[in-house]
Amino acid sequence: MLRDISSQSFFMGFLAAFVGTASSFAVVLQGLTAVGASPFEAASGLMALSISMGICAIVLSLKTRMPISIAWSTPGAALLATSGAVEGGFPVAVGAFIICAILIVICGTWKPLGKAVAAIPGPLANAMLAGVLLGLCLAPIKAVAFNPVLGLPIVLAWLIVARFNRLFAVPAALAAFVLVLIFGVNFPDGAITSLHLSLVPPVAFVVPHFNLAGLVGIALPLFIVTMASQNIPGTAVLRAHDYNTPPGPLFATTGIFSLLSAPFGGHAVNLAAITAAMCAGEDAHPDPQKRYWAAIFAGIFYVVFGLLAGVITALVSLAPTILIEAVAGLALIGAFSSSVVAAFRDENNREAAAVTFLITAASLTFYGISGAFWGLVAGGLIYILTHLRTKT
Template identity: 80%
Template sequence: MLRDISPQSLFMGLLAGFVGWASAFAVVLQGLSAVGATPEQAASGLMALSVSMGLCAIVLSLRTKLPISIAWSTPGAALLATSGAIDGGFSVAVGAFIICAILIIISGVWKPLGRAVSRIPAPLANAMLAGVLLGLCLAPVKAVAFNPILGLPIVIAWLVVGRFNRLLAVPAALLAFIAVMIFGIDFPPNALADLGSSIAPPIEFVMPEFTLAGLVGIALPLFVVTMASQNIPGTAVFRANGYDTPPGPLFATTGFFSLLSAPFGGHAVNLAAITAALCAGEDAHPDPAKRYWAAVFGGVFYIVFGLLAGLVTAFITIAPSILIEAVAGLALIGAFAGSVVAAFKDDDAREAAAVTFIVTAAGLTFYGVSGAFWGLLAGGLIYVLTHLRNRRNTT
């Protein structure tokens, strides 16, 4: 097994770990904070997710000898960012994370649930995701309006580097954000001392609470988004690179590691898509049977980055929130564009997708339930009525 290690797999694992972590950790912190997490709890959640997805990638890849890349649910974090605080605070959100993890496990071991999720009309799932992402994708524009001197370097770095290498565009924006912080922000007194005290890994256990609002407003939309936007596409990327394995055990394993991270603030881990292509492609190793080490190394680097979560979170709390939202928004523009195209390409489902998108993007909360659920419900109703009408017209 050790003889299969190569310099290519080490490099691609580092690249996958860095790109996956640096491109989306801002979204994770934004999402956890939005549902009531304190900075300490958000740092704990970031670390728990990083360690869980790193261990999950290592376990699955070594067990199957396949390059199975794992990531956190970036669309799920974006969903949390637009959901807002829920009655009962972060404890209720953690309870919802646990329910979501259990549902992912069940979808892997009980085929009817997995089939039910796969039968959710793709235009509606993508429209819901687009509605969730819209608000965050507007943040870069708002950051430039807030302070062009601080906001423009972040956007320009993303734009320029993205023309040469799309994978490195968001890390470049992150580096620009760090430069803006160092040279453009006046640090509060004792800020550097506080950063030094934040190096230790943050661990915050959160006692979960289970409520109906948490189930309907967070757990169910988070489960749908994670499965429809991450796990199912992840298996497609895997197959596209010549690997074929039953997805059920993979789903169940990601659900198990999601369950481990949930009490410490982690929302969900799942199969990766972009980083999966990095680890499963020819650049990881000429021999497909030896590419699994790239995913293993990617998992190792996720764990290393996760242990720095306290320092990263402490650094970010010093910055104006709109700047970190801008980095998060830039990381999600590609996902937003892809979801919009997929949502509206089907003529028969276009109206239902539009209703789903509008209701979700409105971000309104009724009875403590977030707009993502109501958007999917409203769009589903229009979808059913449209198909009933079309069926009558053809008979």
């Protein structure tokens, strides 16, 4: 097995972990904070997710000898960012994370639930995701309006680098954010000391609480977007590279690691899609049988980055919130455009998709339940009525 290690796999593993972390950690922090996490709890959640998905990638790749890449649920974090705090605060959100993890495990072990998730119409799932992402994707524009001197360099860095290599566009925006933070933001007294103290890995155990609002408003939508937008596309990427393995055990394993990270603030880990293509492609190794080391190295670096979660969170806390939202929004533009195209491609389902999108994007909460759920329900009713009308 050690003979399969190569410099290509090492580099691609590092690149996958760096891109996976740099491109969306801002979304994760924003999502956890939005549902009531304190800065320390958000840092703990970021660390728990990074370590969980790193170990999960190592375990699955070693077991299958395939490049099984794992990521946190970026669409799920975006959902949290638009859901807002639920009654009961972050402990209720953590309870919802646990329920979501259990559902993912069941989905991987009990075929009827897996079939039920797969039966959710694609246009509605994509419309819900697009509605969830819209608010964050507007953040770069708001950041420029808030302060052009601070916001414009971040947007320009993303725009210019994307013309040459889209893979490095978000890391470039992140680098611009760091430079703006250093040269454009006045650090409060004691900021450097707090960064030094944050080198200690943050560990916050949150006692979960369970209620109906958390179940329906967070757990179910989080489960749906994680399965529909991450796990299922993740299996498709593997199949596209001729890695054929039963998806059920992969889903169940990601659910178990989600369950382990949840009490420490992690919302969900799942199969990766973009970084999966990096680790499964020819750049990872000419021999497909040896590419699994790229995913293993990515897992190792995820663990390392996770141990630095305190520093990352402390650094982010020094900047105006709108700037980190801008980085998150830039990271999600690609996902937003893809989901919009998929949602409205089929003319027969456009009305149902539009209703789902608009209600979700409105981010209105009824009876303590987020708009993502109501958008899916309303769009589902329109979808059923449309197809009943078509049959008659």
